[in-house]
Amino acid sequence: MQISRHSFTLLAGAAASALILSACGGGSSTPAPQAQAALTVAAASTTLDPSGTTVLSSSGGNGTGLTTYNATGACTVSGTTLTASSTSSGACTVTATKAADATYSAITSSALTVTVRAPQAALTVAAASTSLSAGGTTNLSTTGGNGAGLVTYQSTGGCTISAAVLTAPATDATCSITATKAADGSSFAQATSTNTLTVTVTVPSTTFLTFDETTPPTLTAFSGANTMAATIETDPAGGTNKVAKLVKSAGSDTWAGATLSKCAYPTNALPVIPLSATNKKMSMKVYSSVANKVIRLKLEDASDGTHTVETEATVTAAGAWQTLTFDFGTAATGTAAWNAAYTYNKASAFPDFGNTTAVTMYIDDLKFVGVASVAQTCMTPPPAPTAAATVPTVAASKVIAVYSNTYTPVATGPFPTSWSNPTSGDNLVIGVNTARKLGSLVFAGLEPSAPIDASTYTKFNISVWTSTGTSFKVKLVDFGANGTYQGGDDVEHELTFTAPTQNAWTYYSINLSDFTGLTTKSNIAQIIMVGSGGDYYIDDIFFSKP
Ligand SMILES: [Ca+2]
Ligand SMILES: [Ca+2]
Ligand SMILES: [Ca+2]
Numbered sequence: 001m002q003i004s005r006h007s008f009t010l011l012a013g014a015a016a017s018a019l020i021l022s023a024c025g026g027g028s029s030t031p032a033p034q035a036q037a038a039l040t041v042a043a044a045s046t047t048l049d050p051s052g053t054t055v056l057s058s059s060g061g062n063g064t065g066l067t068t069y070n071a072t073g074a075c076t077v078s079g080t081t082l083t084a085s086s087t088s089s090g091a092c093t094v095t096a097t098k099a100a101d102a103t104y105s106a107i108t109s110s111a112l113t114v115t116v117r118a119p120q121a122a123l124t125v126a127a128a129s130t131s132l133s134a135g136g137t138t139n140l141s142t143t144g145g146n147g148a149g150l151v152t153y154q155s156t157g158g159c160t161i162s163a164a165v166l167t168a169p170a171t172d173a174t175c176s177i178t179a180t181k182a183a184d185g186s187s188f189a190q191a192t193s194t195n196t197l198t199v200t201v202t203v204p205s206t207t208f209l210t211f212d213e214t215t216p217p218t219l220t221a222f223s224g225a226n227t228m229a230a231t232i233e234t235d236p237a238g239g240t241n242k243v244a245k246l247v248k249s250a251g252s253d254t255w256a257g258a259t260l261s262k263c264a265y266p267t268n269a270l271p272v273i274p275l276s277a278t279n280k281k282m283s284m285k286v287y288s289s290v291a292n293k294v295i296r297l298k299l300e301d302a303s304d305g306t307h308t309v310e311t312e313a314t315v316t317a318a319g320a321w322q323t324l325t326f327d328f329g330t331a332a333t334g335t336a337a338w339n340a341a342y343t344y345n346k347a348s349a350f351p352d353f354g355n356t357t358a359v360t361m362y363i364d365d366l367k368f369v370g371v372a373s374v375a376q377t378c379m380t381p382p383p384a385p386t387a388a389a390t391v392p393t394v395a396a397s398k399v400i401a402v403y404s405n406t407y408t409p410v411a412t413g414p415f416p417t418s419w420s421n422p423t424s425g426d427n428l429v430i431g432v433n434t435a436r437k438l439g440s441l442v443f444a445g446l447e448p449s450a451p452i453d454a455s456t457y458t459k460f461n462i463s464v465w466t467s468t469g470t471s472f473k474v475k476l477v478d479f480g481a482n483g484t485y486q487g488g489d490d491v492e493h494e495l496t497f498t499a500p501t502q503n504a505w506t507y508y509s510i511n512l513s514d515f516t517g518l519t520t521k522s523n524i525a526q527i528i529m530v531g532s533g534g535d536y537y538i539d540d541i542f543f544s545k546p
Contacts, residue, residue, distance in 0.1 A: 033100060036062040036107040041069065041096035046114050048075065048084035048092075049189035054114070056080045058096040061107055065099030074116040082114060089118035117183060120146040120191035125153070125179035127199055132168040134203040134370075140164045140177065145191045147184025154178045159199060168201040171325075175199045204372035205283065208270055208347075209260055210365055211242040219244055220268060222348075223256035230258035236287055236362055237321060243287070243364040246351045250358040257296070257350035260366065263378030269302035271376035272345045275309070279370030280329040280338055284313075284349075287362040291318040295361060296353035297326045302346040309344065310335040312353065315361070325369065345379070382467060382535050388433035389463035389505040389539040400452055401542040402527060405434050409542075410452065416444030428537055435465070435539040441531030446541065451483050451523035457543040460510045464500060468534030472497045474510075476518050477526035485525070493517030494530070505539075512543070 039061040045054040056069050057080065071077040074085040075092035082094060092114040100106040123145040129138040140153050141164065153161045159175035160167045166177065179193040209217050211232050219230035227249040235241040248256050263269040273282070286295055294312050301307035310332045313324035331337050332353075351361040368374055391406050392399075401407035403415060416425055421442035428435045438444045454460075464472050473496045480489025493515035500506050512521060527541060 033105040034062075034103055036060075036065075036098060036104045039067075039096055039098050039107045039109040041094055041109040041112045043082060043094060043112060043114050046112070047186045048082075048114060048116050049183070050084055050089065050116065050119050051086040052084045052116075054082050056082050056094060056096070058098065058109060060109075061098040061104075063098070063101040063104035065101045065104065065106060067096055067098045070095050070097065071114075075114060084114075084116040089116045092116055115186045117186055117189040118146070120144070120149075120181060120188045123179055123181050123191040123193045125177055125193040127166060127177065130199050132166075132199055132201050134168060134170045134201060136168045136201075138166050138199070140166055140179070142179045142181065142193065145181040145188075147181075147188035149182035149184040149188065149190065151179055151181045154180070157199075159201070166199065168199065170203070171201070172203050173199075173201040175201070203369055205367040205369045206371060206374035206376070208273065208366045208368060208376065209244075209262065211244050213262065215262070216242075217244075217260055217262040218268070220259040220261065221246075221256075222258065223248075223253045225251060225253050225256070227252035228256040228258065233362070235364070236319075241364070243285075243362045244349075246349060246361045246363065248351050248359050248361075250356070252356050252358075254354050254356055255350060257298075257348050257353075259346065259348040261302075261346065263302075263345070265379055265381040266302040266345075269345045269379065270347055271374075271378055272343055273299060273347070273368050274371065274374055275299070275328055275338055275344055275368075276370075277340065279368070280327060281369040282326045282328070282347075283323055283365075283367045283369050284326065285321050285323050285364040286313075286315050287321045287364075288315040288318060288351075289360040290352075292316055293352045293359055293361070294354065295324065295363075296332060296350040298348045298350065299328065299344040300346045300348075301343045303343075307339065307342040307344075308336055309338045309342075321364075323365075383503055384428060384437070384467075384535070385430065385435065385465045385505065385537050387505070388430045389435060389465070389537075390507055391433070392461065392463075392507070392540050392542070394461075394542075394544045398545050399542045400454065400457065400544075401540070402446060402448060402452070403436065403538065403541040405432075406540060407542055411449035413447045413449065415446045417447055420444040433539075435463075435537045438529065438531065438536045438538060440534065441469070441529065441536040443528055443530045444538075446527045446529075447525060451479055451525040452543065454512065454521040454524050454543045457521070457545045458512055459544045460512055460515070461508065461544055462510075462529075462541045463505050463507050463539040464529075465503075465505045465537040465539075466500055466531070466534055467503050469500060469502070469532050469536055470498070471530075471532045472500045472506075472508075472536070473530035474508075475526075475528040475530070476512075476515050476524055477528065478518055478520045479523040479525040480520055481523070483523045483525075489520070491517060491519050492526075494528075505537075507540075509544075 073092040157175035158169040158173040221228040221230040233245040298310040401409040475494035477492040
């Protein structure tokens with residue numbers, strides 16, 4: 001067929017019409033794109049703190065088109081990560097767009113609003129008191145911040161917190177406190193105090209020894225092997241501070257140590273250290289030549305060595321001062337427990353207790369922990385005679401003396417005898433005159449080495465001094481014809497003198513006939529003195545005749 005120019009034009013017009021029909025009516029060669037189902041964008045969190053992030057996701061849509069996210073306002077988007085601005089807050093508008101593919105046209109979701117909370121103003125934590133006693137409390141507070149978020153407090157270092165009240169522990173501590181103000185809904189982000197606060201807990205204590213005392217303490221080293229030395233020296237760390245230096249030599253006794261005292265009475269005493277059910281600790285600074293060494297501290301009654309309590313602490317560093325705590329509530333293995341009824345007024349330190357190797361330890365600042373300002377009063381010695389007993393004037397030729405330095409006494413055993421209470425006595429020397437002290441006298445015996453024949457004597461004489469005694473008794477015992485203890489012939493008689501004059505010598509010159517039970521007097525073998533408590537001083541015990 002011949003196609004005219006005109007008809008070609010017509011054909012071309014028809015073809016164009018066919019193409020248009022195809023596009024509009026779903027013709028087979030180039031179908032029109034379809035609309036996707038609705039697309040929804042979501043965020044894992046719709047409230048963000050400054051610089052906070054969240055993950056975006058989408059649902060809905062159709063086809064294989066890539067989903068991308070867009071954000072405007074106070075955040076930015078990268079991939080699926082939405083990041084809040086660090087500087088601005090408020091609304092952030094997020095949309096997702098799923099691209100077109102061969103089948104579907106592109107679709108964009110509705111907008112999702114993510115809120116970026118504002119940063120709070122700086123928060124500052126404070127405590128009403130930053131220096132607390134053990135177990136003491138203080139109120140915490142904050143300034144700054146924004147919004148109505150709850151403020152909470154956290155502490156390290158041993159302090160505890162309940163609501164806004166901080167409680168100090170029972171021991172020395174340094175506590176750091178942090179405050180956190182919670183986020184306030186969608187307005188303000190969480191705030192944390194940037195200031196930490198140091199609370200220093202001061203446990204009350206009383207210092208018993210510093211070695212800087214005007215009158216230096218007395219150091220009494222002890223060691224059977226003579227391998228212990230204790231002196232007061234200057235601080236090995238420098239300066240003018242005075243400390244005690246304990247030098248234990250190789251080959252020492254395991255129990256070598258030194259007693260630390262500052263009271264004149266009783267011997268080796270300190271003022272009473274008032275350990276109690278609630279306060280059983282002492283502290284002492286220790287500086288050791290060798291690390292990881294035990295030092296034992298022993299407390300006892302300076303007047304009764306059977307009343308003791310011992311505990312130990314360990315020096316962990318060499319050549320550095322460490323403050324060690326000695327808890328007498330935990331007695332050293334094999335030693336007596338603390339006893340509420342005991343008086344502790346004597347302290348001894350045992351460097352490297354239990355070992356025999358050489359060690360040098362310096363000690364300083366012995367403190368009783370738990371109570372401040374304990375009165376430190378040394379015990380007052382009980383009164384004692386300041387004058388000698390009146391010297392008796394009976395002629396020596398008419399005397400048999402048992403105890404005297406006016407007359408020559410007969411030989412005797414120890415005064416008091418070993419079966420007495422107390423078991424030993426002391427001499428009180430005033431000028432040239434000696435008297436015998438019977439401390440805390442219950443009863444004291446005196447035995448001539450050979451029985452005394454007092455059958456021709458008429459008086460028993462004795463001088464007695466007491467400050468607190470309310471009675472004095474004296475008993476004479478005659479061993480009878482056999483001259484020895486027992487055998488059925490022993491006789492005795494005790495006389496009681498009530499209300500002796502106190503704080504003065506009393507010279508008793510007693511008729512032997514008053515000892516009515518003493519029916520024989522040829523073998524007087526025991527003189528027994530009985531007190532009512534307190535110290536008694538005795539002098540010039542003798543038999544006499546006109
Ligand atoms: Ca000192
Ligand atoms: Ca005398
Ligand atoms: Ca007898």
